[in-house]
Amino acid sequence: MTKKPNLILLLCLLASTWTQAQTKLVEKVTKKGSELVIPYEKHVLSNGLTLVIHEDHSDPIAHVDVTYHVGSAREEIGKSGFAHFFEHMMFQGSDHVGDEEHFKIVSESGGDLNGTTNRDRTNYFETLPSNQLETALWLEADRMGFLLDAVNQRKFEVQRSTVKNERGQNYDNRPYGLATEYTAKNLYPYGHPYSWLTIGYVEDLDRVDVNDLKNFFLRWYGPNNAVVTVGGDVNPKEVVKLAEKYFGPIPRGPEVKPTKVPAPVLAQDRYISYEDNIRFPMLRMTFPGVPTFHPDEAALDCLAEILGQGKNSILYKNLIISQKAVQATVSHPTSELSGEFTFVALPYPGQRLDSMETIIRQSLAEFEKRGVSDDDISRFKASYEAGEINGLSSVAGKVSQLAQYQTFTGNPNYITKQMKNYMGVTKADVMRVYNQYIKGKKAVILSVIPKGQNVAAAAPDNYKISQEGYKAPDYGYDGLKYAKAKDNFDRSKRPASGKNPVVKIPPFWTDKFENGIKVIGAKNDEIPTVTLLFTIQGGHRMSALEPSKAGVASLTASLMNEDTENYTAEQMSNELEKLGSSISIASGAESYTVSVQSLVKNLDATLKLLEERMYHPKFAQDDFERLKKQQLEGIANQNTQPTVIASKVYNRLLFGEGNIRAVPQSGTEETVKSITLEDVKNFYKKNFSPTVTNLVIVGDIDQPTIMPKLSFLNKWEKKDVSLPPATITKTIDKTKVYLVDKEKAPQSEIRVGYVAMPFDATGEYYKSNIMNYVLGDAFNSRINLNLREDKGYTYGAYSFFSGTKSVGPFTSGAGVRANVTDSALVEIVKEITNYRDSGITDAELAFTKSSIGQSDALEYETGFQKAGFLNQIIQYNLEADFVDKQNEILKTITKEEINALAKKHLPIEKMNILVVGDKELMKPKLEKLGYELVELDKEGNPVQVQVAPAVEEPRSEAPAGAAAPGSTEKKKKGKKSK
Structure with a gap:
């Protein structure tokens, strides 16, 4: 009898030794002083999986990121788009997680999730309340080790349709959407892994089958080609144990070696072109750059900023200020194998593309003569430092940086070296990289030509892609076998949740200036920054007092971002960038916003510039003429974009003729043409007042310190501002279909809705959002699952209530493939009708309560989130305990209440249905649906139906x-x- 316990003891000791051998602690990095570093532990499991852990108990959340070192650069000619396709398939269930369950489990846990693919890596991530950490690791491990048996032909076909929809929405149906594709295939040699885009080609997606996809997974998705990064309110020892339990048994995959390809070499300038449904032609000039983390990356980034970023850049002066182009930029995006130094110019109609090329080349010559200034370097370094600091405001931001650095450099702490590289850039470095990579070098020069316009390319096409010398790589797909993990536990059991974290609403303080400005603030000491957000009631709504000047609010905001009485726009931009600060003014539907972002150490200097910008706008005549021209061109450009057409016409249908909400915030061509500089000055004088202003302050500063610094706000003169009353002039007697023709559009935009109710925090509006959650708000909502996951009609479908103080539409919609427009519309209407008539299920109600109820942990993490929360309190004059009241409503709301709300607020028989797309294809099908069909033009005006003349x-x-x-x-x- 004594031998048995000893045997058990021996087995336990062996098991303990075996477990410890699974994971090796490679390094532990801690923060010392004020250095910019992300503390972490790095471990490696025996199967090659790298585990990086960042501990941060400032908020009760955890973020899990799984990055696989595979992107479109691991694909082959004829099989493009696999990496991105597999990103979709990874959400379609695995052995122990049902179809669509991944989204559902994370959502009902109060978390959010997504996945992204680029050229070089694919990542999957979740942010959840910290008590759900084990669930997240269980989910990610299951799709790493137990995916392929759950992949079937039906799922494959649905997701293939979804990817096609994504390509249609983001590339084929978007202005300039194919510019990067044309550049890539002409910049890189045939077969180079960057010569196609991550989205891939439709013909390649049609060519492959489910077995091709499975082989891709077996080759690249092993644990030895992955980094699991966990951050937040976690215990590193516990994370290691959970990683060993769920990921440790997964067999190692095939070895993955770094991809090595030569940099592209261009013997001559390659001129290429294509036509697009656009208003402004485009010139895109791309030089080969350097890869990510190359020693010259920082200097080339600085060169790009000097040449074409911000109001102090050379291209801004030569193309924007001179009114030759509506847009002109320079960028240096980099990837693991290569970079691209790119100039983009969109000339005004009437300007020539060859003239754009000439001006760009003249600008380069000007740079050579001008050189690099001390201010150039100061601006670049300050902006980079501020950007890096702001990127660390969330656990997700820190985790993603650790994952990226580990994946591509093998060193999660590369932020210290990266910061040193950027802070060490000199004027000589910038001139050196200019001479090495740009001066006298050849480029791919793409002309994008508007269809139907007599616009010439910059030069005739002179380059044809050649397959000469191409040899397909052997990626080692032969003989791959699927081997599953062998566990000593029941992996089919979903982990139990830990104790719900205590979520604390951020404590806040309030104050008020003598002139009426209401102030609310909160201290947030996680990063040394301060955010100020002014909300000035009015905005576009004020144009209701003079509708013939609609668009003046937007134009006023644009001018306030230009010259002041004591600074030119360029000088102001220069000073702000040297501080790493930003000040921006924008006009919205019902308010103006003034947004300020500053490092704490530079706050005083930033506030002096804010005072200048708010109180002393110059409203110069030349700025006015240039910005008015831009606004008019922007209005003309709206009709090239189906989503913009849909939004514009939908608002007109909702609110009706004569309502200012039916007029775009940019105004119309007629109204903007009538605006004078005096109109802008008067709008500013009458409507910018402290009496209608709220101020939100969030940052590493307390009330006694910040308020004296803001004493200049007391100088703001009080004005009597009366907001126009909210009137709804449009009613819907019965549902009709309104059709707007967007010729040859590969996708259609659908909108279904009506004017519902204004915002309230604890009344019927709030409760109706709870009601709508499973109809069209959650990823697992009825509408999205039907149209995207079951039918493959769309990349995403939705419904929502969007309330303001005065009004709030209900809207459902989607961008869908043109050939299924009628079917998609039928499904949307069917889902709304069924939900209205049959109501919510018990399971859906439980899911809604769990998902919304646990999501509070994610609501108040960053400074921007805290600012948004506080802005809502002050804007709607909410009580301090309104969140508690919302939680109580959510907890106690019944199935009967939900169903009553659905019956009341989903009047599908009295909604507008708008379809924007190819009339020739859609009209015959839409006419069969039984609705009255009304044709509108792109402005929302009825189209005169042509009737054949009667025979006399x-x-x-x-x-x-x-x-x-x-x-x-x-x-x-x-x-x-x-």
Whole structure:
């Protein structure tokens, strides 16, 4: 009897030794003083998986990121888009997680999630309350080790359709959406892994089958090609144990070696072109750059900023200020194998693309003569430092940086070296990289030509892609076998949740200035920054007092970002960038916002510039003429974008003729043309007042310190500002379909909705959002699952209530493939109708309460999140305990209440249905749906339906009061509705 316990003891000791051998602690990095570093532990499991852990108990959340070192650069000619396709398939269930369950489990845990793919890596991530950490690791490990048996042909076909929709929405149906694709395939040699985009080609997606996809997974998705990074309110020892439990048994995959390809070499400038449905032509000039983390990356980034970023750049002066282009930028995006130094110019109609190329080349010559100034270097370094610091404001931001550095450099602490590289850039470095990579070098020069316009390319096409010398790589797909982990526990059991974390609403303080400004603030000491957000009531809504000047609010905001009485726009920009600060003014539907971001150490200097910008706008005539021209061109450009057309016409249908909300915030061509500089000055004088202003302050500063610094706000003169009353002039008697023609559009935009109710925090509006959650708000909502996951019609479908103080529409919609527009519309209407008539299920109600109820942990993490929360309190005059009241409503709301809200607020028989797309393809199908069909133009005006002239018959006498045959009255009676 004594041997058995000893045997058990021996086995336990062996098991303990075996477990400890699974994971090796490679390094532990801690923060010393004020250095910019992300503390972490790095471990490696025996199967090659790298585990990086960052401990941060400032908020009760955890973020899990799994990065696989595979992107489109691991694909082959003819099989493009695999990495991105697999990103979609990884959400379709695994052995122990059902179809669509990944999204559902994370959502009902109060978390959010996503995945992204680029050229060089694919990552999957979740942010959840910290008590759900084990669930996140269980989910990620299951799709790493137990995916392929759950991948079937049906899921493959649905996700193939979804990816096609994504390509249509983000590339084929978007202005300039194919510019990067044309550049890539002409910049890199045939077969180079960067010569196609991550989204891939539709013909390649059509060519492959589910077995090709499975082989791709077996080759690249092993634990030895992955980094698991966990951050937040976690215990590193516990994380290691959980990683060993769930990831440790997964067998090692095939070895993955670094990809090595030569940098592209261009013997001549390669001129290429294509046509697009756009208003402004585009010139895009791309030189080969350097890869990410190359020693010259920082200097080239600085060069790009000097040449074409911000109001002090050379291209801004030569193309924007001179009113030759509506947009001109220079960028230096980098990837693991290469970089691209790119100039982009969008000339105004009437300007030539070859002239754009000439000006760009003249600007380079000007740079050579001008050189690099001390201010150039100061601006670049300060902006980079501020950007890095702000990137660390969230656990997700820190985790993603650790994951990126580990994946591409093998050193999670590379932030210290990266910061040293950027802070060490000199004027000589910038001139050296200019001479090495740009001066005298050849480029791919792409002209994007507007369809139907007589616009010439910068030069005739002179380059054809050649396959000469191409040899397909052997990526080692032969003989791959699927081996599953062998566990000593039941992996099918979902882990139990830990104790719910205590979520504390950020403590805040309030104050008020003598002139009426209401102030609310909160201290946030995680990073040394301060955010100020002014909300000035009015905005576009004020144009209701003078509708003929609609667009003046937007134009006023634009001018306030330009010259002041004591600074040119360039001088102001220079000073702000040297501080690493930003001040921006924007106009919205019902308010103006003034946003300020500053490092604490530079706050005083930033506030002096804020005082200048708010109190002393110059409203210069030349700025006015240039910005008015830009606004008019922007209005003309709206009709090239289906989503913009849909938004504009939908608002007009909702609010009706004569309501300012039916007019775009940018105004119309007619209203903007009528605006004078005096109108702008008067708008500013009348409507910018402290009496309608709220101020939110969040940052590493307390009330006694910040308020004296803001004493200059007391100088702001009080004005009597009366907001126009909110009026709704449009009612819907019955549902109709309104059709706007967007010729040859590969996708259609659908909007279904009506004017519902204004915002409230604890009343019927709040409760209706709870009601809508499973209809169209959650990823697992009925509408999205139907249209995206079941039918493959769309990249995403939705419904929501969007309330303001005065008004709040209900909207459902989607961007769908053109050939299924009618079917998609039927499904949207069906889901709304079924939910309204049959109500919510018990399971859906439980999911809604769990998901919304636990999401509070994610709501108040960053300074921007805290500012948004406080802004809501002060804007709507909410009580301090409104969140507690919301939680109580959520906890106690019943199925019967939800169903009553659905019946009341989903009047599907009295909603507008708008479809924007290819009329020739859609109209015959839409006419069969049984709705009255009304054709509109792109402004929302009825289209005159052409009726064939009546054949002239011999006239006969008609009774008094009757219409003679063929008369006008009779023809009117037979016309279709407009």
